[in-house]
Amino acid sequence: MSTAPVSATSRSWRATSPRSPSSQILAPGAQLEDLITTLHYRFKRDAGLSPEEILDKKESLLGVLRPVSTDDNLAVFEEAGFTSYGTILKYLAFEGFIAIK
Template sequence: MYDEGHALVCQLSDFFLRSDSLCYEIGTSTGELMARLVDHNRHKTGIQFVGLDNEPAMIEAATGRQRPGDPVSFELTDIVFKELDPCDLIVAYYTMQFIAPKFRQAVLNKLYEALEWGGALILFEKVRGPDARFQDINNQLYTAFKRGNGFTGEEILNKSESLKGILEPFSTEGNLDLLRRAGFQDIQTVFKYVCFEGFLCIK
């Protein structure tokens, strides 16, 4: 599923990145998705890719992944305080859910303002169910999914405990409300698997 999401982001980039475009990835992590985006768009001239993350270890890993001559740079920064240059594409791949809710609207406002007209935000998020019944179904399906991918019950529990107070996903409608308040009107779900959703938001 993670690999399919990366492939979809690369395919979507075809519609927004052209020669001399600027692309940001918010929460670049180890740089795996950024490396794929660079490779996918290598035939275009003058594109610049910038990966942002607030964890030094992630920036180090991402920098180590890039190849000499790649048009990509990585910056240790907090998107809450970072000013962005005008750009054609912003990717936030399971990142907004880790930003404190009190800052989330301001960050999305900033992303919208940075985009050129016709540019896009590709936003992937873990989403809550619309009510307790659906959330319970989602939790059980996600636990089964993780077990099917080789995780033990103890590993699943430990991961859940480690994310308490850190991972704070919103519902689909909650995310849409944030996006609309930021200024996005043209929004489409491009990926959906139980509690994971990808939105394409065009300015």
């Protein structure tokens, strides 16, 4: 049994690159995306991060982390030949996957 991690990246890059086992996922709609983003920032603030640290992290991920939909991630599993895959964790904008080849 092998697993393939997934991350949010451009479609052309995804087919050949290693990935993280969890991805930041786009919500199905702008209003829900804004709400999830707000909740995630509150979570970070409640965890003790300063507004500057939160902004620094956000800026460090710009151009690196490109969230995609759950369906896009599942399509990657199919394209890579995985026969069994699914979500094992979902919290706000993050979703963890498991895949078996």
